[in-house]
Amino acid sequence: MSVKLFIPGPIAVSPSTYAAMARPMIGHRSGEFVNLYQSMQPKLQALFGTKDPVYLSTSSAWGVMEGAVNNVCRRKVLNCMCGAFSDKWNDVSLRGGHEAGKLQVEWGQPIEPEALEKALKADSYDAVTIIHNETSCGMMNPLPQLMEVLKRFPEVISIVDTVSSFSTLPIPKDELGIDILITGSQKALALPPGLALISVSERALKRASEQKNRGYYFDLLEFQANHEKGMTPSTPCVALIFALDAKLQEIEAEGIQNRYKRHAENNALVHAWVKAQGFELFPKPGYASVSLSCVKNTREIDIPKLNKILREEYEMVIDGGYGKLKGKTFRISNMGDETSATMKELLDNLTNIIARIA
Ligand SMILES: Cc1ncc(COP(=O)(O)O)c(C=O)c1O
Incomplete structure (x- = not known):
């Protein structure tokens, strides 16, 4: 059944997406893959509202959510907590060996811009995590207003999870000034789970280049170096990338x-x-x-x-x-x-x- x-x-995956996944396999270092990867970039950048590259990570969103903090947090990250996923990001930050401050509200309440400003003034943070759409309680944070506040804190790299809101409403990354924008495949993109998408600003990459313990699998500089060749750092889930390609074409056709x-x-x-x-x-x-x-x-x-x-x-x-x-x-x-x-x-x-x- x-x-x-x-x-x-x-969520439900369409027969056309499954059909795209069944295409014959290609090598991830082949010219065919490079063409595929590069042809998807303009469509991805349009969806992300960015001129920055969009990297493809074979992981669920948590992989790049954890990785992003490890790449840009020098001393202390502020975690905006308003539900199960944003609460967990604090635990994930601590497990990465970072100091992690909490800006916490009851589930269902938004993170208020004034509260963010107060928290950022109270300590010296170099990164902040925000979940745009808290899936656990169906609450959407006022992202444009939060990003306005962050413009007054240039040392703070913003890491924004749009896992369950991406592609359902405009989230113009560059216009809002978001450094790192993350989403996953199994939500509104209606693909099976297993692929995360992450777009990273130049200043976030610069910060990463000053960090020692970035690890390998989620090292943003590895993503960037491979991106320049039209590839991913390690063997990706090629079938999901076929599916993403098909979905991007559908999105373009719908408008x-x-x-x-x-x-x-x-x-x-x-x-x-x-x-x-x-x-x-x-x-x-x-x-x-x-x-x-x-x-x-x-x-x-x-x-x-x-x-x-x-x-x-x-x-x-x-x-x-x-x-x-x-x-x-x-x-x-x-x-x-x-x-x-x-x-x-x-x-x-x-x-x-x-x-x-x-
Ligand atoms: C807002 C949000 N962030 C992060 C995640 C974690 O995603 P994943 O389980 O794909 O790593 C979820 C999963 O439901 C989510 O809804």
Whole structure:
């Protein structure tokens, strides 16, 4: 039985993506690979809103999230913490042997620009980690405003995770002044897991060149040196790169603005459903994610039961809440290839099931 994933990643992968992955293998040092890698760069740079290169890493996002801190943190990193993934980045920073300060708010609350400014003034940091879209609680941080604050701290290298928001709304890296922008394959790009994408500014590369313990696998200078040859440092997941190439062509054909609009409309359908069903969104009003909805289970629905019926009768699945929010919330993804028709189908199914079990 194939069950369609409406969880916030991994999400449903289309037959055309799987078909792209089944292309015959090529050598990663071959001219064919170099052509492929180089032909993808302009499309990737357009999506990232950057003139900087976009490196491809055969790892999940955590690989480059950890690696980025090790590459640019000289003494102390500030971790902006507002949910499971951003909280974990603090632990990951400490495990890398760095001093790591916390700017922590309750899950569902945003990182406020004023709080960021205060924290940066209170100590001398040389890097900051920010998660744009906290997938665990469906909260989207005010990234442009946070980046405005960072412009006043030129020593601080910004590392921004857009894992679950990338390609669902504009995140213009250069315009916002982001040094390191990271995303992963299994969220809105609707590819299988295993590929991370990372774009790095010149000043972040310069900082990396002054660092001793960058490691090898996630050494940004290795990525840059290989990028200049149209390659990756080590043997990459070529099948996922074929899939990414196909996805970039699909995005170009749809038009990036249309893609943003489709995500906003699909997200609005979920929000309207949440209201009509008498639920509430979990994050602070005004800070809800556009790619997924984290819904307070105010009607105390038996979510495992709901998901069991959804899976068995409709071959779909949503998420039953992350970590400490399990059961208290549920999450619905609208990212990737979803259309208003596929979102309405899911929401109608949920309506039917809730009417039966509530
Ligand atoms: C916002 C965010 N950052 C990072 C990660 C970690 O990604 P991965 O498990 O692919 O390393 C996730 C995974 O869900 C995420 O949602």
